[in-house]
Amino acid sequence: MRKSEDEPLAICGARSKRTGNPCRQPPMKNGRCRLHGGKSTGPKTKEGLLRSKRANWKHGMYSVEFRQQKEELRKYYEEALELMNKLK
Numbered sequence: 001m002r003k004s005e006d007e008p009l010a011i012c013g014a015r016s017k018r019t020g021n022p023c024r025q026p027p028m029k030n031g032r033c034r035l036h037g038g039k040s041t042g043p044k045t046k047e048g049l050l051r052s053k054r055a056n057w058k059h060g061m062y063s064v065e066f067r068q069q070k071e072e073l074r075k076y077y078e079e080a081l082e083l084m085n086k087l088k
């Protein structure tokens with residue numbers, strides 16, 4: 001049983017490259033231990049934030065922009081189909 005709120009039950013949990021086990025160090029404020037970015041306060045500047053977002057960016061298939069583009073393409077496609085049907 002936990003005694004109080006200031007005794008965190010949590011662990012850092014960063015996965016080890018070698019063993020694959022989660023890190024069991026006590027976490028710092030941001031949830032990671034001192035070896036795994038616990039001291040980091042994260043990106044501060046606008047550019048830094050953007051870079052951080054982009055760092056693990058795959059393809060943007062679910063981004064708002066892309067979905068809008070898909071929607072527009074679909075409309076064009078339907079219009080084209082209609083036209084084809086009229087021409088028959």
Ligand SMILES: [Zn+2]
Nearest residue numbers: 012023033036
């Ligand atoms: Zn850790």
